[in-house]
Amino acid sequence: MSASADDGAEALLGAPLTPRDVAIKDLGRALLPSPVARHLGDSALRYVGAADKVLLDDAVSAIRSDADAGERAAFELAGPRDRIFFDPRTVRVGIVTCGGLCPGLNNVVRGLVLELSYGYGVRHILGFRFGYEGLIARHGHVPVPLTPEVVAHIHHDGGTMLGSSRGEQDTGEVVDNLEANGIGILFVIGGDGTLRGALRLAAEVERRGLKISVVGIPKTIDNDIPFIDRSFGFVSAYSAAVDVIRSARVEATGAKDGIGLVKLMGRHSGFLACQAALASTEVDLVMIPEVPVSLADASSVYTHLSKILDRKGHAVIVVAEGAAQEQIGSPAGVPGTDKSGNAKLKDIGTFLRDRLGEHFAGRGREVTVKYIDPSYAIRSVPACPSDSIYCWNMARNAVHAAMAGNTETIIGRWHGRFVHVPMQLATRGRRQVDPSGDLWSSVIESTGQPRIFA
Amino acid sequence: MSASADDGAEALLGAPLTPRDVAIKDLGRALLPSPVARHLGDSALRYVGAADKVLLDDAVSAIRSDADAGERAAFELAGPRDRIFFDPRTVRVGIVTCGGLCPGLNNVVRGLVLELSYGYGVRHILGFRFGYEGLIARHGHVPVPLTPEVVAHIHHDGGTMLGSSRGEQDTGEVVDNLEANGIGILFVIGGDGTLRGALRLAAEVERRGLKISVVGIPKTIDNDIPFIDRSFGFVSAYSAAVDVIRSARVEATGAKDGIGLVKLMGRHSGFLACQAALASTEVDLVMIPEVPVSLADASSVYTHLSKILDRKGHAVIVVAEGAAQEQIGSPAGVPGTDKSGNAKLKDIGTFLRDRLGEHFAGRGREVTVKYIDPSYAIRSVPACPSDSIYCWNMARNAVHAAMAGNTETIIGRWHGRFVHVPMQLATRGRRQVDPSGDLWSSVIESTGQPRIFA
Amino acid sequence: MSASADDGAEALLGAPLTPRDVAIKDLGRALLPSPVARHLGDSALRYVGAADKVLLDDAVSAIRSDADAGERAAFELAGPRDRIFFDPRTVRVGIVTCGGLCPGLNNVVRGLVLELSYGYGVRHILGFRFGYEGLIARHGHVPVPLTPEVVAHIHHDGGTMLGSSRGEQDTGEVVDNLEANGIGILFVIGGDGTLRGALRLAAEVERRGLKISVVGIPKTIDNDIPFIDRSFGFVSAYSAAVDVIRSARVEATGAKDGIGLVKLMGRHSGFLACQAALASTEVDLVMIPEVPVSLADASSVYTHLSKILDRKGHAVIVVAEGAAQEQIGSPAGVPGTDKSGNAKLKDIGTFLRDRLGEHFAGRGREVTVKYIDPSYAIRSVPACPSDSIYCWNMARNAVHAAMAGNTETIIGRWHGRFVHVPMQLATRGRRQVDPSGDLWSSVIESTGQPRIFA
């Protein structure tokens, strides 16, 4: 798939798995006319038809080599349907935000509430507090009734008005609670752990024969969920990182042989590090999980840095938190996992800070390393204008999907358009930076670093 | 083409015209190996092949209905080629910026210079001053030699370090100058008028049998050039507009029945007005050229505003400069054209400011209209982080295209990827907001205004 | 008063008028112990004593030359008093914001409400809507009950949550309304016209023998009210102007012989123009009302600009709206006055834009003037952090003054400390930039322009 700009997503699609749109089982019997055009006084509104699908691979070569065009892998286009499954007057909707903060969470919550209220006339929307924990009745968190008034201004603030938490909860208890609250649609905003949890909820819902739609809005500040080329909040995040990198550069220039070192989010995927470095234009070295790197004394990392220090008198490094993990000497105890089930990473930031000092000291060069770990400063910003629009559209499409009876679905983005991506596909792997692709090329041209460290 | 998110572009492609890639005539005889991989120390670099094309229409339905897949309309993918036409050691390159300011101009100039210098080893780059005017020898503007050092920090500033001007110049004189300077590649950064001028240059070049590549980087703060779903600087522009709209809202709330009125760029296309309104979330009414509107007293515009004033006590309007032109009573003299050949618009901003006051006064309601025309404040901002990346990639791809011998080509963007778009196609019409498409739907949901004014 | 940094204030104090602190007439009989220390759980709180006064002139030379040190002019220090006049449990307080918008209005309103509520335990606070107009009962504007909850977040927004209006209202009607609402304290936030109105209110209050305290918080984006060296919102305003000047500079550099022209507020005083130019560091010429300027063809203004254009290729001008009024040819009709009673100014901005073009055209130089009038963009910004603190302290001191029974008083600032300034003194003239003082020196060093235009 040479024509793709979407590093890392396409490799996940094995031969047998093509996108399969998932809808509530007995959908056929209950389809109602959509009220959207009427509510919006919009007779010209164009509904999306079932045949509106976007090819997974749109390279001309792919078309040629494929005998049966009709069987080609494709995603259902997102958007309003002319027939919907849930009755807006009676359906009860739940919203929950899970995992770490990410810019735009409040925008998505607000968008869901506005589209449900104004587009469809839905009247019962509950915000569950503090992630999946708020869906466990015995924890006693009272859900917040959400109305357009309640959410009107929340997007001016970062974070999530619902609160969040990490970690799984008992699937049965959660579905009990959904039943007890009469929930027909549950919007789950969260990362891959959260979406896997949502899949289990959907399975339990199906097992019990319930008609509850579970729709995910993928949240990943690492931008690593497949089939969504831009996760919400990602632009805000790398934009905020630019300011941090500027700080690091200023600090670096303030000292003789100063090195500014910034650790950014990115457990397995270096998108944030790459885009922040590109946007900043002030970075001399980027390290990401996808490109192995040696920190042995003779390695090219140090050679590159020496040249930079010789030429400019200072250097700036951006390292993704998941980079160079294999280079960090194992401490006695193996790192465990956090509440979200993610393996705890060894800290490349402090390791590198110390290692750089040692390396250059061993060569008679006293460098001054200024290390910044800006995690909270980045994830807590309000959505930038671009993300503000993006979250709004993602939320609208999630509402359209759910009202039409889709379930086990997330809203993805493929070749510039919003599409329905089966939740199973979206949780199957992760997007990564392709070490021989254009994004990484762009980074190495910007930094002047070698493409492959040896 | 129901699956397209790209309002307005597809309608331009008539049956006979499919994208045709344009290259310098006797390209075949002179192809050199590309030095990019070598210069970047990047053996893994993936060059783009001639067959890497992106379908114009990637809806499944389009594929099915088309017998001969091979003849399908498609764009050449942008990116580095393994064989190039110009010898980097000897080629002389010119860069010129034309027309009104737009965020990111300096980023594009910087990107061109860096990619030419570091990617290809080009040594002779001239920046022509003040638009096409600087290409006329007798005007005496001395071109600026451009090196990585000269352009290193220019992107922190808005505007263009080269200066700009509007208007045509004599094609013959310009080509004389290109010959005199030994220019092999001319990068033209400008809008549709500028690109039409570039087409004429290319024609004259061909007539004279010269081997000069003319490559365009389309600049349009209105985002209305076809086959480029996002023009550089556009995100920066609508982000800056959000602050202006906030001012208007604050002013509106400061007075009884206050109305904040913001006029934004958009002669024929309302993209900037739409996206700024969406990003702001504080707008009650958007008026764009694509959606006709009556300003007669009984019209729905006033009804909508009255309701807003009743409910909130104030209202915010965003109007594109080209909206409602037919509603403005002709003054004695017909407006002429500006230097770029654009028809001068009648001023909807001041007209609407006065008309609103009159209308409501006639109904016993004294409104206070605060009118803001922020044109300079928006177009002069530095590129936001997202545009910083975008300009960098657009410039890199323009260099790849030119070095490989493409001419009469602009860098476009189709379905999320950079592509080569024949200049003739790009100047053939304009993108517009589809009044029954998703963008306008999104706006009317956000503002609550009627989709069609009557 | 050679040691003063406060251009323009000292000249206002004629021989007979020394500051006279004004308090409600029969203050002596009714003094209650202040609850502030108790409410704040703050036994260490230091109350301000009556003898805490700040010298008007603190130059050593002034002390020497003065026989009777005790009679020296001085201001009462602002701050909490240990005895107060109004009973916090029963007093009813009104707040009104008048005139044009200014950054920090919401901060002041919030500060008043918080200090009244938490510091003193006041329970009845009314916000009158839309300036003095809201104090006229027959206009039917319902006042807003103000509580800490209502005002908690208003300061994140520019403007005033109460709305504002210009112009006088009938003094008798206003006092009727105050009586009808049982108001004991009225906080008036406004400029010199507003404060003169407040003086009339206070006179009528005294005539009727009422015990209503009228305390002013001076608002002037021109920073021209005497005995207050920094008006609230002024720092925010000139900070916002810096961005506008940057736009003008970018526009100027984008054209051959480009001139960026920014008109800033400043009817009679050029403080905003001066400080904005200093903060920006990008201005080549500042014109203020205090320094007469000739725009005849041979004048030094043009000579200076010509040199700048020759050297840099562009120039940036900041002009205060009240500058060079005498240079603008009278149109047929004489400008009248606006609702606030201010004489309408002739528009120096558009005049200068046209005049510059004509002048240079007459000398064969085609300049491009980009003119920006950013009034709304500047006055509508939220308070910057520095003003946020400043407004909070100004509001606290206004509450302390009013609760202690002061009336006809504004909160001023003298030599770095908050003081009580009699309203009569504050409305007696205006601060102006001293053409031979340090501020103007600083400007001419920064711009390189001549100190006096001839």
Add this chain to the structure above:
Amino acid sequence: MSASADDGAEALLGAPLTPRDVAIKDLGRALLPSPVARHLGDSALRYVGAADKVLLDDAVSAIRSDADAGERAAFELAGPRDRIFFDPRTVRVGIVTCGGLCPGLNNVVRGLVLELSYGYGVRHILGFRFGYEGLIARHGHVPVPLTPEVVAHIHHDGGTMLGSSRGEQDTGEVVDNLEANGIGILFVIGGDGTLRGALRLAAEVERRGLKISVVGIPKTIDNDIPFIDRSFGFVSAYSAAVDVIRSARVEATGAKDGIGLVKLMGRHSGFLACQAALASTEVDLVMIPEVPVSLADASSVYTHLSKILDRKGHAVIVVAEGAAQEQIGSPAGVPGTDKSGNAKLKDIGTFLRDRLGEHFAGRGREVTVKYIDPSYAIRSVPACPSDSIYCWNMARNAVHAAMAGNTETIIGRWHGRFVHVPMQLATRGRRQVDPSGDLWSSVIESTGQPRIFA
């Protein structure tokens, strides 16, 4: 000195020590006429006379109680003198920046160079690199010749273009270097350690009978140098801290019983913590070195926090780095001193983070503490507009002082005016927040916390 708003400065002035202006010894013989008025084409310029002094105490009560007004403590007013000591055509000037970064360093360097060049016509200015280290010849750092062109744009960047370093250098070697370079004036920009070093330099200069003026521009992000009520960069620093506090608040609201904890600079003085908290308006608890605090389980800190958590569900704490040092259990090794000779502090941030968790866990309340240490992000920002002006004026006055032959002097600010403060006085102690003064009152009213922790 009850009338003073300047917490902490006045207590430093013991009976015997009144300000004593220091000038180069044989000043009388060599006074030249100042060229400033001539250079600025400014015949109206007002020079400052020797008698222009500002009273240390300007309270009326102070005047009354003092028999001999003439002997009253007072500061020499800063500003241009009509006679100067150094010959601008020949004097050689050095500039050095020392210690940690602080916003505005580049503005001060730029201001010095511009005033020296344009105001006085000085032609030889050297910037020494990396603090006092750059003044030691054998380290081989080449000084940078500074001209108006070199410094034109440096203020758009944070940090210092000269670089900096901590720590003392051999006084003799430094003075050797000054002699070798023929330096007549040395501007030292740094904190109290740096200024003590400068005093030693001045003593050595005097011992050798040299005519070198040593003038300090006090730099302290803690704002704790006496007799300067606002250190340059301080407004920029607390403004930047507001954003960090917002992040902490967003993080705190994102979790159940979330606590946002921000550690700010302030080794011995809590000004930054106080002003940042006031400007932010979102802080529930401020801890500063001047107010002792118990962290024992029953202490009022926890009681206050519990109430906040009960009421709001989250809390925000700002702690100055020097607060509560006595509460941190001594680790085995005693902390030493850093290169600047400052005692290393124990880390109250991480200590408090852990202690808060333990305390509440012990009471069955699981709090989530999000801890941010934003040091680099705050000190590396460019100067805000207000500091831009302030640095410019401070630099101008430093040049005036030095050219007139003052030495062992810093530029201070007293009651709103720039003054000459003897270096000995300025290094004699430090400004601190007065626990019973108005600033701390303002903080406790804003946070609702108890004034004194018990």
